[in-house]
Amino acid sequence: MLLTAKEHIEWYENDTLQQALWLSASDHAAPARIVIVDDKTTADDAYRLACAGTSMLYRGDFYNARQLLQAITRRIERTEKNSTKRKSKKAANQSTKDAEGAIESASKHLPNLFHQQRQTTAQRSRILSRLLLELDADYVSSLRRAPDISAACLAAFGPLDKQIDKKDESCVLSFRDLQGALGAAGWREKGVPIKELGLSIYPHYGVFAPTRHEYVQLLLDAPLPTVHDIAYDIGTGTGLLAIVLAQRGISQIIATDLTPQALKCASENFERQGLSSIQLQQADLFPLEVPPANLIVCNPPWLPAKPTSTLEYAVYDANSAMLRGVLQGAKQHLSDQGEVWLILSDLAEHLQLRSREELLGWIADAGLTVKYRLDTQPKHGRSQNEADPLYVARSSEITSLWCLQSI
Ligand SMILES: C[S@@+](CC[C@H](N)C(=O)[O-])C[C@H]1O[C@@H](n2cnc3c(N)ncnc32)[C@H](O)[C@@H]1O
The missing domain is CATH 3.40.50.150 (Vaccinia Virus protein VP39)
Structure with missing residues (x-):
């Protein structure tokens, strides 16, 4: 069992206060702000919300949700690429000034680059983890066209009954953590x-x-x-x-x-x-x-x-x-x-x-x-x-x- 955050989260949906158990395999804190999104939500809006720290609970079609996650990923990559280009340009200017040449200059910056790259990865993970789905206590999703993900979730996260107070309580996790569980199930099988x-x-x-x-x-x-x-x-x-x-x-x-x-x-x-x-x-x-x-x-x-x-x-x-x-x-x-x-x-x-x-x-x-x-x-x-x-x-x-x- 790798799930660490075991808090309850709350959100308003149709003017009613909802509650669920928060599950995170990536040790992300429970979301402070949750809005409901669906098939009509545009990738630009979702990206903007995620960057602003708002979590989005998906209601709609499972595969549309996956596409939305991919679209957010592409926007993050675009931003990262532009930022890398700016940094490389700066480093190139620096290296031409550097009498020892480009390689030595690049080497000099490696520890910083390594830490920057880890920060970028962590930031990417935080943003991508803001697209959420709700599952029941048996890891079943009620999203349209949702595949059977229970076995993969059970293998990755363990049984929920030990963590959930009431049998009818649901849990909320990120699509990203779900993808991790599905990927692991693939490796475990093949x-x-x-x-x-x-x-x-x-x-x-x-x-x-x-x-x-x-x-x-x-x-x-x-x-x-x-x-x-x-x-x-x-x-x-x-x-x-x-x-x-x-x-x-x-x-x-x-x-x-x-x-x-x-x-x-x-x-x-x-x-x-x-x-x-x-x-x-x-x-x-x-x-x-x-x-x-x-x-x-x-x-x-x-x-x-x-x-x-x-x-x-x-x-x-x-x-x-x-x-x-x-x-x-x-x-x-x-x-x-x-x-x-x-x-x-x-x-x-x-x-x-x-x-x-x-x-x-x-x-x-x-x-x-x-x-x-x-x-x-x-x-x-x-x-x-x-x-x-x-x-x-x-x-x-x-x-x-x-x-x-x-x-
Ligand atoms: C890099 S992985 C190597 C796994 C495997 N030996 C291989 O070569 O594929 C390091 C492993 O060490 C384990 N590990 C980390 N700290 C440990 C400790 N203090 N005592 C025993 N195992 C530890 C981790 O859980 C992980 O499985």
Whole structure:
């Protein structure tokens, strides 16, 4: 269950005060001002209302509502594009004045650009989340032509009966959160193909989906430690790394994660692969009451920044807490000659959010040393998109497997 805001909201409709439970998977505050909109509402009006902070409860046709959301998205994109153009022009003027040249100038602004881009994304999410729909306690919509969305909502948000006081009470959520639930249901059904392993992984809503998984090949290529009976997978998510370790012949694998959603997801993926012997523990980093590991694998979130919603916890690691925690605790959990395989991209270094010296310092302070490192260059769409303001950083990104040992 990822829904966080559990307040009641009120609005006037046909001169009557209405009430419903407010649900938000994106941790957005309950809307303060709600107006009723329908098929006659123009995209320009809806965009203007959303930008002014007014939430719109849709009454009418489900597909028209989806089109309205797309139209608002296009207007946001247009505004963002114009703003990026203005900023690029300013940066270009700046860089011609800069004796060191354009690339150095662009690099200099990267941390700011990164934070600006996150702010833009958050603002976009806030605006888009202002188009709302009402569902009954079984997640059924009474909008015209509404498809059956109950199963997707139930899988994503959990049963409502625990949160709703009366059975006939309705709930209100954003179309955007609904789209997230429907998208997740699609992934969960069709899976993410991992060609390196010859199988698919089935992510659940709110669990890190390994759509970009160039690091799997690194885990297949790394030479196993001489003794490799027991391994931990810290922060298992969908269970992907534990499955790689099982394919490599490690007999006892213990996988941990903080969130129950991840553990449930990993458990289902293990079952699909006939790997029910992989142990799962809900734990903050290391498993409890298990023998020391010959191998500890961990793929922590790669960017040291504060997550702004529960859904961002697998991507952003505030103050590199998970990364530093794994490094600090590793020695104490490793057997003699045991190894840590840390999966980390250097994007944070290119964005100047963390330096290589800092990382090496944390490794040394934890009583560990680098035995070797395997590198790969990701080829995902964003790394090749020259229009991306962070292109300079993304196009230079390297993903590595750091093999660490106790000193
Ligand atoms: C980047 S995802 C990696 C998931 C998976 N290992 C993979 O490579 O696809 C990081 C995972 O670590 C989990 N996590 C974050 N902090 C944690 C902690 N303190 N203890 C255990 N797991 C944690 C998150 O819930 C998430 O599933």
